Amino acid sequence: xxxxRFERGKKQLEMMSGAGVDAMLDNLEGxxxxxxxxxxxxxxxxxxGRPGLDLKSRQVATVAALTxxxxxxxxxxxxxxxxxxxxxxxxxxxxxxxxxxxxxxxxAALNGMAVAKxxxxxxxxxGLR
Amino acid sequence: xxxxRFERGKKQLEMMSGAGVDAMLDNLEGxxxxxxxxxxxxxxxxxxGRPGLDLKSRQVATVAALTxxxxxxxxxxxxxxxxxxxxxxxxxxxxxxxxxxxxxxxxAALNGMAVAKxxxxxxxxxGLR
Amino acid sequence: xxxxRFERGKKQLEMMSGAGVDAMLDNLEGxxxxxxxxxxxxxxxxxxGRPGLDLKSRQVATVAALTxxxxxxxxxxxxxxxxxxxxxxxxxxxxxxxxxxxxxxxxAALNGMAVAKxxxxxxxxxGLR
Amino acid sequence: xxxxRFERGKKQLEMMSGAGVDAMLDNLEGxxxxxxxxxxxxxxxxxxGRPGLDLKSRQVATVAALTxxxxxxxxxxxxxxxxxxxxxxxxxxxxxxxxxxxxxxxxAALNGMAVAKxxxxxxxxxGLR
Amino acid sequence: xxxxRFERGKKQLEMMSGAGVDAMLDNLEGxxxxxxxxxxxxxxxxxxGRPGLDLKSRQVATVAALTxxxxxxxxxxxxxxxxxxxxxxxxxxxxxxxxxxxxxxxxAALNGMAVAKxxxxxxxxxGLR
Amino acid sequence: xxxxRFERGKKQLEMMSGAGVDAMLDNLEGxxxxxxxxxxxxxxxxxxGRPGLDLKSRQVATVAALTxxxxxxxxxxxxxxxxxxxxxxxxxxxxxxxxxxxxxxxxAALNGMAVAKxxxxxxxxxGLR
Numbered sequence: 001x002x003x004x005r006f007e008r009g010k011k012q013l014e015m016m017s018g019a020g021v022d023a024m025l026d027n028l029e030g031x032x033x034x035x036x037x038x039x040x041x042x043x044x045x046x047x048x049g050r051p052g053l054d055l056k057s058r059q060v061a062t063v064a065a066l067t068x069x070x071x072x073x074x075x076x077x078x079x080x081x082x083x084x085x086x087x088x089x090x091x092x093x094x095x096x097x098x099x100x101x102x103x104x105x106x107x108a109a110l111n112g113m114a115v116a117k118x119x120x121x122x123x124x125x126x127g128l129r
Numbered sequence: 130x131x132x133x134r135f136e137r138g139k140k141q142l143e144m145m146s147g148a149g150v151d152a153m154l155d156n157l158e159g160x161x162x163x164x165x166x167x168x169x170x171x172x173x174x175x176x177x178g179r180p181g182l183d184l185k186s187r188q189v190a191t192v193a194a195l196t197x198x199x200x201x202x203x204x205x206x207x208x209x210x211x212x213x214x215x216x217x218x219x220x221x222x223x224x225x226x227x228x229x230x231x232x233x234x235x236x237a238a239l240n241g242m243a244v245a246k247x248x249x250x251x252x253x254x255x256g257l258r
Numbered sequence: 259x260x261x262x263r264f265e266r267g268k269k270q271l272e273m274m275s276g277a278g279v280d281a282m283l284d285n286l287e288g289x290x291x292x293x294x295x296x297x298x299x300x301x302x303x304x305x306x307g308r309p310g311l312d313l314k315s316r317q318v319a320t321v322a323a324l325t326x327x328x329x330x331x332x333x334x335x336x337x338x339x340x341x342x343x344x345x346x347x348x349x350x351x352x353x354x355x356x357x358x359x360x361x362x363x364x365x366a367a368l369n370g371m372a373v374a375k376x377x378x379x380x381x382x383x384x385g386l387r
Numbered sequence: 388x389x390x391x392r393f394e395r396g397k398k399q400l401e402m403m404s405g406a407g408v409d410a411m412l413d414n415l416e417g418x419x420x421x422x423x424x425x426x427x428x429x430x431x432x433x434x435x436g437r438p439g440l441d442l443k444s445r446q447v448a449t450v451a452a453l454t455x456x457x458x459x460x461x462x463x464x465x466x467x468x469x470x471x472x473x474x475x476x477x478x479x480x481x482x483x484x485x486x487x488x489x490x491x492x493x494x495a496a497l498n499g500m501a502v503a504k505x506x507x508x509x510x511x512x513x514g515l516r
Numbered sequence: 517x518x519x520x521r522f523e524r525g526k527k528q529l530e531m532m533s534g535a536g537v538d539a540m541l542d543n544l545e546g547x548x549x550x551x552x553x554x555x556x557x558x559x560x561x562x563x564x565g566r567p568g569l570d571l572k573s574r575q576v577a578t579v580a581a582l583t584x585x586x587x588x589x590x591x592x593x594x595x596x597x598x599x600x601x602x603x604x605x606x607x608x609x610x611x612x613x614x615x616x617x618x619x620x621x622x623x624a625a626l627n628g629m630a631v632a633k634x635x636x637x638x639x640x641x642x643g644l645r
Numbered sequence: 646x647x648x649x650r651f652e653r654g655k656k657q658l659e660m661m662s663g664a665g666v667d668a669m670l671d672n673l674e675g676x677x678x679x680x681x682x683x684x685x686x687x688x689x690x691x692x693x694g695r696p697g698l699d700l701k702s703r704q705v706a707t708v709a710a711l712t713x714x715x716x717x718x719x720x721x722x723x724x725x726x727x728x729x730x731x732x733x734x735x736x737x738x739x740x741x742x743x744x745x746x747x748x749x750x751x752x753a754a755l756n757g758m759a760v761a762k763x764x765x766x767x768x769x770x771x772g773l774r
Contacts, residue, residue: 031606031636032629034695035614039622042687043231050679053189053224060186061193061225065232068194068492070329071586072623075232090289095182096190098293102172103194103204104492105455106297107330113290120289160477160507161500163308164485168493171300179292197621199716200457201494219676227680234584234621235684236717242677249676301489311447311482318444319451319483323490326452326750328587333490348547353440354448356551360430361452361462363713363750364555365588371548378547418735418765419758421566422743426751429558437550458715459752559747569740573705576698577741580706581713581748591748611698612706618688619710619720 006037009045016048016055016082056092059083063096067112068104076112080119084129090120135166138174145177145184145211185221188212192225196241197233205241209248213258219249264295267303274306274313274340314350317341321354325370326362334370338377342387348378393424396432403435403442403469443479446470450483454499455491463499467506471516477507522553525561532564532571532598572608575599579612583628584620592628596635600645606636651682654690661693661700661727701737704728708741712757713749721757725764729774735765 013021021040028036048058063083066076080093093116101109123129142150150169157165177187192212195205209222222245230238252258271279279298286294306316321341324334338351351374359367381387400408408427415423435445450470453463467480480503488496510516529537537556544552564574579599582592596609609632617625639645658666666685673681693703708728711721725738738761746754768774 028626028629028633031633032610032614035610035617035625035629038614038617038687038691039626042683042691043622046683046687047228047231050224050227052220053228057186057189057221057225058228060182061189061228062232064190064194065197065229066623069197069233069586069623070327072627074627075623091181092186094290094293095179096186098179098290098296099176099182099187099190100194100492101293101296102176102493103191104198105488105490105495106301107324107327107333107490108492109293110286110297111330111332113286113293117286117289157497157500157504160504161481161485164481164488164496164500167300167304167485167488168497171296171304172493175296175300195494198457198494199714201498203498204494223677223680227677227683230621230680230683232621232623234617234619234624235688236619236711236714236720237621238680239673239684240717240719242673242680246673246676305486305489308482308485310478311486315444315447315479315483316486318440318448319486320490322448322452323455323487327455327491328585349439350444352548352551353437354444356437356548356554357434357440357445357448358452359551359554359750360434361449361750361752362456363746363748363753364559365582365585365591365748366750367551368544368555369588369590371544371551375544375547415755415758415762418762419739419743422739422746422754422758425558425562425743425746426755429554429562430751433554433558453752456715456752459756461756462752563744563747566740566743568736569705569744573702573737573741574744576702577705577709577744578748581709581745584710584714585749607697608702611695612702614695615692615698615703615706616710618692619707620714 005041005045007045008049009040009043012044012049013040016044016086017078018082018085055086056083056088059086059088060092060096063093063112064100067097067100068108070104070108070111073111073115076115077119080116081123084119084123090116090129134170134174136174137178138169138172141173141178142169145173145215146207147211147214184215185212185217188215188217189221189225192222192241193229196226196229197237199233199237199240202240202244205244206248209245210252213248213252219245219258263299263303265303266307267298267301270302270307271298274302274344275336276340276343313344314341314346317344317346318350318354321351321370322358325355325358326366328362328366328369331369331373334373335377338374339381342377342381348374348387392428392432394432395436396427396430399431399436400427403431403473404465405469405472442473443470443475446473446475447479447483450480450499451487454484454487455495457491457495457498460498460502463502464506467503468510471506471510477503477516521557521561523561524565525556525559528560528565529556532560532602533594534601571602572599572604575602575604576608576612579609579628580616583613583616584624586620586624586627589627589631592631593635596632597639600635600639606632606645650686650690652690653694654685654688657689657694658685661689661731662723663730700731701728701733704731704733705737705741708738708757709745712742712745713753715749715753715756718756718760721760722764725761726768729764729768735761735774 025036062079066072097112154165191208195201226238226241283294320337324330355367355370412423449466453459484499541552578595582588613628670681707724711717742754742757
């Protein structure tokens, strides 16, 4: 196992999600431990901590892409929350999703916004910005 | 016709594309003048000039989404160029596209990068950054 | 605000949905009032009332596209209902969705048909055709 | 072989394409004769000749879906031509594609319109409406 | 009706699903009997029983494609189960889905794996391998 | 740099592609050396050499997914060739692509088959099976 990348990825993921990641890691670990490990190593260990693009912009990119693709609402939910954790404002999220009406159509934007609404409400309940 | 939105959109598009837009407007005007007009009015007149998200971040969002969708290389080409025009660095474009390997797969990222390579080469020939 | 387009869009949407649209407008208004407004202005105010294609055919086009894309069941539900409201028969909806098995595969068609089944059942309960 | 469905499909395809279909049938026959045969049997022999939705509406549905999916320009080209052959006007094609800006985004609509432009020009050269 | 293809398809489907198919056939039959019939005739009657590719590989192909497309979880669930019924191991399913992280992105793979987890749990409860 | 994964990936890629990979590696290296490196490390170094699914089945999965997605013909071309290199027959490729007509529609299958036709012709010229 590639301990260094995994540890780097785990730290990156914890920093972005604002919480311990054991629950997430446990979820699929029973049946697909290696996919779980790759998810920590490649996206978080290799890519999201790279220099050359600030983390806020990286989350704008991910929120845009997942809204446009429209078939991963669970991941969109998680990444909107991480975007807010790393410094994006709610307004920036709303603007990013609104803009997807242009590039992926109104249904994609409306469905992305419904996910954002859920995230904002959940964060309100927890007192998160 | 909605002159104010059209004029606002035309200015926004000219500012982002760094050139007169008549060629682009002429292209489909013969068969679909209203789609051409809507393209100026809604994306450029309504959305891309909105406050709440800076224009660099808006172009990161668009480059990310078009790379992820993978079926609009002509528009991706245009938006990479506009991203550079409004202040994104080539490195930021490369990072945005690289990140799409995570969210839309390696083929999408590699094909997006091939478009970026073309844009960069065309701009080198014109002495643009 | 572009009052004329908004009012035209609101009328078009009310005519097609067969009901007041305030509930729909309220839904995202708290977090994204402008996306809500654009949804009224551009699809309903600009596009769906255009001459050159009758409204029944427009709804066939939308039901076909949303079935083929397969990632917007909420909007497909709404547009099947609007299609019936503007004069499409249930048989025409079923045929449109069936045909998508050819162009987008059987899973897309079967999932679209499941949405149609829900719409038909809801309308049966309300005594709508 | 299912001669009846194949013959029915071949007639339907010839009627819609306005020409003998041997060239099309020959194209992939060398390597995939059965996919070629299925293409005649299922879409043309089973689906497109069904009652319950007129042929013009069927072609509006197909043009809408292929424009929205955005990854089959060759087939979109063929189906725009068939739409015109079975009675759609060029305006109806332009309206159908324009409407896809709403449901699949502007890039999809603009790329679909570029295909329509090619079809219209080719038909102008042949003196077809 | 094309009795021979339907009967062949029904047998193929029963063999793959390990159960009578009447429930499945009944589901949409009320509103779309012909789509139901086509689903038996074309995928099961024509394609999945073809020689030239063994049935295990066919199910690997389907699981891969539905995971990558990401918008048909109900069908992915059914095809993972059929894959196991025709001889694929759970490990082969997990590997196929893991591999889709490369070609369609991590969200697609993670969502496909969540479906597999459900299938495995349901089969554990029934004592199926 | 993660030398071990890169070297393992390079060997895997060379084995599958039947040639030195320097040309491929050079292609994007000028502008995106890290995406190139990741492409060697993650797909080839981590995933494709895994036990639990034989390499022929892995290539069936990839050919199926890329045919279904329909927006990566360059990668589909490369993976059909690699599939043949690792032991798939041309018939198995044709069957895999034909089957995608069921799950992603006829246009996706026909476009995938056109790519296969090109690959087969190129290999005929080189005397490859």
